[in-house]
Amino acid sequence: MYSILLNVLITVAQVVGGIISGSLALLSDALHNFSDVLSLVISYIGHKLSRRKATISQTFGFKRSELIAAFINAITLVGVAIYLVYEAIERFIDPVTIKPGLVIWLAVLGIVANGISVLLLKDDANHNLNMKSAYLHLLTDMMASVAVLIGGLLMMYFQIYWVDSLLTLLIAIYLIIVGVKLLGDSTKMLMLFTPDSINIKDIVHEVHKIPGANKLHHIHVWHLNEEELHLEAHLDCTEDITLSQFNELLHKIEKVLFEKFHINHVNIQPEYKKEDPKDFIVQD
Structure with missing residues (x-):
């Protein structure tokens, strides 16, 4: 629950900061953090639902609810990532002046908050696949915030503003890779395909x-x-x-x-x- 609250705080701060500063990379990182909020909420709700007993009308209980939510989130994630690619290309064509100071401070906030979330989930990640997935998601978020911080420093000291669009493209590509894999895995499970590990x-x-x-x-x-x-x-x-x-x-x-x-x-x-x-x- 603390990880959810921390990521909500990061997301809100980065959205506001991205709009004020004009940083598309900060907005894309905010989107990534928002996807983590959804991921953590789904993990929490799924954990609660999985404890419900099966009934005559629900003989498997709610054990597949996480798969349905993951499928929906994957489609949304890929769609938004494609939109970010479009926006980044637009920024390359028509550059916008960015306020790097705010970008730097919000990137630092993202690193600290995600770092705390990673530590909170580390123990559970060792013995729970669902928590491990959330843990790795937050760990990559922290790395993304590090990339945004580097971009902010380059903009502040070297006036390299195109780096914001480049980082947006890189984050968007990463989101597409993660989203497509999630979509593929959830689809295979929902379609009752034989697992890849089974012959x-x-x-x-x-x-x-x-x-x-x-x-x-x-x-x-x-x-x-x-x-x-x-x-x-x-x-x-x-x-x-x-x-x-x-x-x-x-x-x-x-x-x-x-x-x-x-x-x-x-x-x-x-x-x-x-x-x-x-x-x-x-x-x-």
């Missing part, structure tokens, strides 16, 4: 090593959220075993899937000589 053939190969497992097929692997990796499949058994025997077999399969592929939610339908497609991937 279906490797899973089949490992499961088939287990005695009693004849043919793993009709396989689906997807991320419910960043922490939950699910697998569902059909398993053709070598023998007509009892339910208790299948439980033992299932336990061995779950152990292999978790240890080798970090799959922590497994749902397997047992079969014995059932007449159905035995391909790894089956069109439902």
